[in-house]
Amino acid sequence: MADIATRASYGRALADLGEKYMFAVMDADLSGSTQTKKFADKFPERFINCGIAEQNMIGVAAGIAATGMPVFASSFAMFASGRAYEQIRNSVGHTKLNVKICASHAGVTVGEDGATHQFCEDIAIMRSIPGMVVISPADDTEAYAAIEAILKYDGPVYCRLGRQAVPVVFDPATYKFELFKAVPLTQGDDCAVFAHGVMIDRALQAYKLLKDEGIEISVINTHTVKPLDEQTVLEYAAKTRRVVTVEEHSVIGGLGSAVCELLSEKLPTPVTRVGINDVFGVSGKAGELLDLFGLNAAGIVRAVKEQLAK
Amino acid sequence: MEQSKLLYLRKKAAQIRRLIIEGVYNAGSGHPGGSLSCADVMAYLYFEKMNVSAADPQDPGRDRFVLSKGHASPALYAALALKGYFPAEEIKTLRKLGSRLQGHPDMHTVPGVDMSTGSLGQGFSAACGMAKAAKITGAKYHVYTLLGDGESQEGEVWEAAMFAAHYKLDNLTAFLDYNKLQIDGDVRKVMNPDPLDEKFRAFGWEVRFIDGHDFRQIEAAVSSGVKDKPLMIICDTVKGKGVSFMENAVGWHGKAPKQPEYEQAVKELDAALQEFAEVE
Numbered sequence: 001m002a003d004i005a006t007r008a009s010y011g012r013a014l015a016d017l018g019e020k021y022m023f024a025v026m027d028a029d030l031s032g033s034t035q036t037k038k039f040a041d042k043f044p045e046r047f048i049n050c051g052i053a054e055q056n057m058i059g060v061a062a063g064i065a066a067t068g069m070p071v072f073a074s075s076f077a078m079f080a081s082g083r084a085y086e087q088i089r090n091s092v093g094h095t096k097l098n099v100k101i102c103a104s105h106a107g108v109t110v111g112e113d114g115a116t117h118q119f120c121e122d123i124a125i126m127r128s129i130p131g132m133v134v135i136s137p138a139d140d141t142e143a144y145a146a147i148e149a150i151l152k153y154d155g156p157v158y159c160r161l162g163r164q165a166v167p168v169v170f171d172p173a174t175y176k177f178e179l180f181k182a183v184p185l186t187q188g189d190d191c192a193v194f195a196h197g198v199m200i201d202r203a204l205q206a207y208k209l210l211k212d213e214g215i216e217i218s219v220i221n222t223h224t225v226k227p228l229d230e231q232t233v234l235e236y237a238a239k240t241r242r243v244v245t246v247e248e249h250s251v252i253g254g255l256g257s258a259v260c261e262l263l264s265e266k267l268p269t270p271v272t273r274v275g276i277n278d279v280f281g282v283s284g285k286a287g288e289l290l291d292l293f294g295l296n297a298a299g300i301v302r303a304v305k306e307q308l309a310k
Numbered sequence: 311m312e313q314s315k316l317l318y319l320r321k322k323a324a325q326i327r328r329l330i331i332e333g334v335y336n337a338g339s340g341h342p343g344g345s346l347s348c349a350d351v352m353a354y355l356y357f358e359k360m361n362v363s364a365a366d367p368q369d370p371g372r373d374r375f376v377l378s379k380g381h382a383s384p385a386l387y388a389a390l391a392l393k394g395y396f397p398a399e400e401i402k403t404l405r406k407l408g409s410r411l412q413g414h415p416d417m418h419t420v421p422g423v424d425m426s427t428g429s430l431g432q433g434f435s436a437a438c439g440m441a442k443a444a445k446i447t448g449a450k451y452h453v454y455t456l457l458g459d460g461e462s463q464e465g466e467v468w469e470a471a472m473f474a475a476h477y478k479l480d481n482l483t484a485f486l487d488y489n490k491l492q493i494d495g496d497v498r499k500v501m502n503p504d505p506l507d508e509k510f511r512a513f514g515w516e517v518r519f520i521d522g523h524d525f526r527q528i529e530a531a532v533s534s535g536v537k538d539k540p541l542m543i544i545c546d547t548v549k550g551k552g553v554s555f556m557e558n559a560v561g562w563h564g565k566a567p568k569q570p571e572y573e574q575a576v577k578e579l580d581a582a583l584q585e586f587a588e589v590e
Contacts, residue, residue, distance in 0.1 A: 024446060046446060048477075056435045056469035063439020066417070066425055068370065069446070087466070090429045091436060095417060 003165035006143035006197075007104035010161050011035025013147035014072060018043045021151060023070040026061055028054045033163070034074040034104045058084040061099045062091035070098040070151060077106035077160060078119035081126055092156045093129040100150050101126075102159045106136075107248035108276065108293060109164040109198060109286035118281035118289075124253020126158040127226045134226040135179070136160040136247075138200035141170035142223060145177035153179060160197060162248075164286040167201045182229035184236065188216025191304045192236035194259055195246040196222050199274075199295060203246055206300035217304055228258045234267055242307040243271045246300055248290070251275040270310055272303040311526050314589075315358070319525045321586035322392060323353035327552040328579045329388035329401050335572040337405035340413070343562040345385040347489040347522070347547040348456055354528045355454055356389040364394035367421040373451050374440045376425045378433030379458035379487060380414040381564070386423065387411050395422035430458070431466030434484070438474050441482035441540075456485045460492030462503040468513065474540040475514025482540040483532060484515075487522065489549035491560045510542040522547035553578055 014025055015038040026048045031037040040047035050057040054075050061071040074080060080103040081088065092099045108118045126134050135150065135157065137143035143161065150157040182194070186207050195203040203219045210217055218236050222229070237243050243263065245256035256273030263269045276293055290296055326349040334340040356362070360373040377386045384404060391398040396410070403409035410419040414428030424440070427433035437455035444451055461467060474482055486506060494500045503509075507517045516536050520527040522545025535541040549563070550556030553575045567575055 024443070048442060050469075050473060051476075053469035053473070055431070055466045056438070056473055059432045059435020059466065059470065060439035060442060060473060062432075063376075063425065063436035063441075064443040064446075065439075066436060067374075067440055067443040067447075067449075069443050086429060087432055087435070091426070091432045095426045 001168045003167050004140035005163055005165045006137050006140065006161040007033070007035045007163060009140040009143035010102055010104070010147055011038035013144045014039035015042050017148055017151060018046065023072065023151060024048060024064050026050055026057050026071060026073040028052055028057050028075040028079065030075050033076070036074050054079045054084040055087050058087035058099070059091050062095060062097050065097035065099050070100065072100045072102050074102045074104065076117060077103035077122045078117055081122040081158060082119055085125055089129050093132055096131060096155055098154055100157045100159060102161060104161040105163045106160045107162065108281045108289040109162050109248060111163065111286040111289065112283050114283040115280040120248070120250045120276040120281065121253065122160060123225055123249050123255070124257070127253065127258065131156065132226065133157040133224070135224050136196040137223055138197055138221060139166055139169045141168060141172045141175045142177060145175060146223070149177050149179045162198055164198065166198050169201050169204065180224045180227060180229060182224070182232040183221040184218055184232070185221055186217065186219045188218045189240055190215050191217045191242040191244055191307050192240040193217050193219045193244045193246060193300065193304065194222045194233065194255060195219065196225060196255055198248055199246045202295065202297050203300055205297035206304065209297055209301050210304060215304065215308065222255055225255050225258060228262060230262055233259055233262055237263055237267050237269045241269060243269050244274060244300065244303045244307060245271060246274040248295055249275050251277055270307060272307055274299055274303050311529055316525055317586060317589045319353050319357060321583070321589045322357045323350045324579065324583045324586060325392055326353055326385060326388040328583060329391060329398060330384040331553065331567065331572065331575045331579060333384045333387060333401040333404035334566045336402040338566050340384055340405060340566055341381040341564050342384070342566070343491065343549040343556055344379060344458060344487065344489060345382045346551045346553060346556065347549045348382055348385050348487045349551065350523045350525065351456060351485050351487070351528060351545060352385050352389040354525060356393050359532060360454065361451070362422070364422065367395060371449065371451055374424045374437070374453045376433045376437040376440070376453070376455040377415055377427050378437065378455050379430065379461050380427030380433060383413065383415045386415055387420070390420065390422040393422070396420070430461040431464035434467055435470045437482060437484070438470050438479060441474070441479040442477055444481055445477065445479065453482045454485070456487060459486060459488045459490060459497050459503060459506070462486065462506060463501045471510060471513040471515065478538040479540045480535060480538050483535065484540065484542050486542060486544045487547055488544050489547045491549045491558070491563060493563050495560055506544055515540050515542040517542045517544065519544045520546065523551060552582065
């Protein structure tokens with residue numbers, strides 16, 4: 001099966017869901033990139049382009065949601081969550097309004113656009129808003145299913161999507177998306193690897209490499225970063241006593257931080273965070289950048305072995 | 311406007327001003343100046359113009375009001391209390407721990423508040439969203455919003471202004487409380503937003519410039535909207551209007567009166583109310 005970007009899954013989901021549900025979709029001049037254009041072409045009366053004005057987009061989204069209509073608002077992660085942070089915090093978070101901020105082009109896999117567009121802090125800032133649900137789907141199957149799930153959920157959601165086409169990991173015929181549930185994909189007692197988004201595929205590659213060496217890891221798909229599925233995290237930390245977190249995000253404030261916050265209070269466990277180590281990105285191809293920052297199977301294998309050596 | 315209606319609205323504005331002072335005094339903090347300057351617009355909206363009812367605050371067909379200059383919450387709370395959304399006595403709990411009457415309006419705690427506001431610029435965008443939603447669904451309600459003149463320094467205001475004109479939101483009426491003072495001083499000295507009428511006109515709005523304390527002018531302006539354009543009514547007002555020592559005094563932007571000041575303000579406002587003792 002060909003690789004598919006999760007932003008494409010998002011656009012397809014919106015266009016399909018528009019037939020069943022009443023909601024509006026907004027964009028800030030990036031509808032081709034975020035793929036909201038698929039919805040816009042089909043339901044032009046419910047699509048609202050705000051031009052390059054993300055702060056107003058979020059404010060308008062809040063106003064629409066205040067009348068009872070759910071809204072999806074999209075741009076690149078940098079601008080949807082970064083530029084409009086305060087509007088999200090006050091007009092969407094505090095009000096608990098039904099706005100779904102679906103942000104594409106997150107992380108370094110934006111690629112050639114470089115540091116100004118590679119937002120690796122979005123989960124950190126969105127996670128800090130009280131009541132905000134933060135999700136990061138792994139592939140086409142999961143992203144497509146997640147969009148309907150967040151539409152049915154009444155309240156603010158931040159959904160992280162990618163630019164880069166990624167392998168389809170889950171079988172659409174059997175896959176069921178359950179919001180708030182971390183899903184173990186492999187079982188192994190040597191180390192628990194919590195990951196989300198594009199890193200799920202790479203964590204599964206690491207699983208195979210390690211298995212060949214006789215090391216068994218549990219890979220847990222933590223698509224909902226907030227609220228964290230504490231029960232599953234604690235269960236696997238207790239089982240393995242060694243934890244690695246993997247994400248295309250800063251090691252500050254993302255899943256790595258969320259897991260450390262939980263474990264340090266409830267079950268002190270050694271944790272290695274694989275992520276962007278408090279630096280800005282650079283231009284390059286998506287795959288090159290993931291390799292540059294150690295966000296690949298080799299990097300995960302290294303982190304697991306470090307844990308085992310402790 | 312008939313004389314009886316005029317007197318009725320002036321009485322409501324006087325009652326709003328009295329409650330503003332009651333609330334801010336009891337809170338020991340808050341924003342009296344910019345609440346007093348917009349009291350007449352609030353009286354006109356809640357007691358003449360808007361199709362709203364305290365009996366059904368969530369009626370989907372109701373007109374909406376968004377106080378984009380959320381720090382003027384005492385004026386909104388006063389209008390809502392007088393309209394019957396909650397007991398007027400409750401204004402004394404303003405800003406206190408456990409009160410519904412938060413420092414800035416909260417849509418989930420106060421019946422009648424259509425949007426939580428406080429961070430400047432955001433209410434204006436939300437009002438645009440409510441108006442746009444009505445265009446999508448065909449709902450017939452009208453959306454009103456009130457901005458401050460200092461608020462117009464926020465970039466988001468101009469993003470929203472562009473949006474409202476682009477989407478032809480003729481179901482949106484904005485008031486701009488042009489009281490010419492902000493925390494740091496004269497609006498024109500801090501960061502001159504003038505000429506606001508020309509700017510909004512250039513952004514595609516239908517614009518009126520009126521005396522914001524004159525109900526006849528408010529009424530004429532509100533009913534002068536045109537098809538396919540949002541309406542901006544710039545209200546020339548006096549900050550602190552109705553309390554002599556607060557009028558045009560920047561120090562009263564965000565400060566509560568102490569007891570002797572409170573007593574003086576009450577004396578003046580009660581005397582003003584006395585004029586309307588016979589008005590129903």
